[in-house]
Amino acid sequence: MAEPQPVLEMTGISKQFPGVRALSGVDFRLLPGEIHALLGENGAGKSTLVKVLTGVYELDEGRISLNGAPVRFSSPLQSQQSGISTVYQEVNLCPNLTVAENILLGREPTRRGAIRWRELRRRAAELAARIGLELDVSAPLGAYPLAIQQLVAIVRAVGIDAKVLILDEPTSSLDRDEVERLFGVMRRLKAEGVAILFVSHFLDQIYEVCDRMTILRNGQLVGEYPVTELDQVALVQKMIGRELGELEALTGHIRPAVGDPLVETRGLGRKGAIEPFDLSIHRGEVVGLAGLLGSGRTESARLLFGADGADSGEVRIEERKVSLDSPVAAIAHGIAFCSENRKTEGLVPDLTVRENIILALQAARGWTRPIPAAQRDELVAKYITALDVRPANPEAKVGTLSGGNQQKVLLARWLITQPKLLILDEPTRGIDVGAKAEIQKLVVSLSEEGMSLLFISAELEEVLRLSHTIGVLRDRRLVAQIANGPDVTADRILETIASGAGT
């Protein structure tokens, strides 16, 4: 066993929250120069472990040693000073400051109290170049796309002497090319001996870039495996602790479009967002939208929901021309919309699960007609059970739930209103495999019950598996509408996206 000494070793880590044992006796280690994936369903304890490691939480039991010396962190600052850097899912930088300022914020080169701007820019450019990032460091950070901001966050985190880098779901808002670029940077850092802890829900990515993985389930360690020794199916089974028949059962489920047209758009468009498009959605039909990030998927959904105003075209619902100039109008016509940004456009984090669930229904009834308490509790309990929201406590603050459960709360909010058309924008992003399968199953059963769905996802396989019709978007244009069938494959969709040719 010529394994090098771990740069980081955590043994017997336990962490208790009121009513929940988030981690019990978990061991974890990181070797220098490796990329190590931390895997588990939502609520398995991944984020708790990361937060213990970064000093956000104090551990109840267990030991952490860094380079063989025992350490104890009681604040994020201490953890950072010992050489553990973290980049979170959301970029935590200041978009109004320049790239250079962001990179060196808090450690600016100074002379007699004054910042040496030239030196600041030089050093920042140097650090950026070290991971192969060449950009104008004197431009404001906000001028760059999210992916570059993410890389800048990594430059900042790595700094001069980070030994351990934690990447907490850094890829969830990046497109394929951007992910590739991030992986390049990760490999480069790895070659320099940095130990990287990589948290991601995208299994393909883990197989592409990681060396080893540690799997958690219900706050306990399942095991540590080299990536080459565990295939995806085995991995998923270890993560959810049961067989994966459910996901399999859905594949090959393709039915012809049923029912009359429910919603039809004619030349609906908005300048700078989406070119005018014609789209029809039938009763009981699942229409999937495929396309790269920024191709206009979300924009077209927002027009249908009245979240943004259209500046051309018209919408017909049940063959009658309607005006969808606000969400209120769209909701009145039976349209519901789950935004891709759960936190900023979906949840009201201070309110309870119950309040979040009834919000849409209550808004539709108006403030003078509160839902009677008994009816409200019954409805909420019904949907909490049906969607298996955990914890099944309607009084819990929704902000404390895991991503998958927050998504279920949002689904419940709209299902309770019994919409005719449900628009789901990336409903499975950033949630675990188990919850993902449940949401996919739900889409199928809703459509079988006659509800129409507009399903947006960056994962082609998912769109292919669930949709009757697939709309392909490219450069803010709806370029093709393909009826799903046995001959429609991911490759063919990709080809359409790439060539822009309709069928």
Add this chain to the structure above:
Amino acid sequence: MTNLDWRAATRHRLFWPVAVLVALLLINVPFTPGFFAIHVRAGHLYGSLVNILIFSAPIVLVALGMTLVIATGGIDLSVGAVLAIAGAASCLYISKETDQNSLSGVLIAVAIGLGAGLVCGAWNGWLVAGRGVQPIVATLILMVAGRGVAQLITSGQIITINSNTPFGVIGGYWLGFPFSVLLIAVMVTLAVVLTRRTALGLLIESVGGNAEASRLVGIRARRIKLMAYIFCGLCAALAGLINSSNLSAADSNNAGLWIELDAILAVVIGGTSLLGGRFYLGGTVIGALIIETLQNTIFTIGVPTQTNLVFKAVMVIFVFLLQSPAFRAKVFRRRARPSAPAVADAAPPATLTTSEVGR
């Protein structure tokens, strides 16, 4: 078991505000003999506590409206000015009456005052909800301009009216009972019923908690915000009537001066976040009572006039510190420390974790 109940009680939202209020009241006892005594004199309720309640009426009312506005994610700086406008408008009408005792005349004056408050609230609401002006800027306009309007109404003079008219009842006694206290009770009940028996409270909290999510869920946020500002204007106008009735005069320069800051303070002491979202009407009432009791205490214990404001500031800081869980943990840990190791030794590891959580 009782120990546990006690612990649960200390964790209740209102525990620390109520504790502070009780403590403030107790401080008064050695300085004012018979502080808690309430008796009937000449058919009227009398006593220090009754006085505190009467004097607290304007600030309770203003803070009540402020709570709803703050819950929507806004703020209303104009309440002091609105208070002055309402008082000025009512007093002007009464002073022009030939018979100031006429009940119908007084009712019209009250309607004019309240109407002025509604108009001011609607103006604020229109700026914020209709035009999208930032609340602090939008209401600053009326805060500054409103006092000018009030002075215009009174032509820069202090308008005085007869004190023994039906108008005097608003700030005085009605059937032996302080009328303003009745008004507080009515308005608090109205606010609670309006927000908690309907869905208005939930929708306000949603709009304040996440404005964009609320829009996408189909809440007519503009309407909700407009209602909050109008209610706030109405509360301020009512406070203005009480104020003018008390003084039998309208003083546009000084009526309700800085009351907006006391009201915001009361809302915050009551546990409502200035960022909007969750709001607590009961907490606001306690907060307003704390501020009024503090004012009263400053006088009774004989703090020199020039140190009034500093003393008040120190007390407010103290109240906030007491409400901060981090601060309490620090102070109470120091006291609890000597006994902690013994507990940890005797009990299973689970107890050790709970004692650590307190950090």
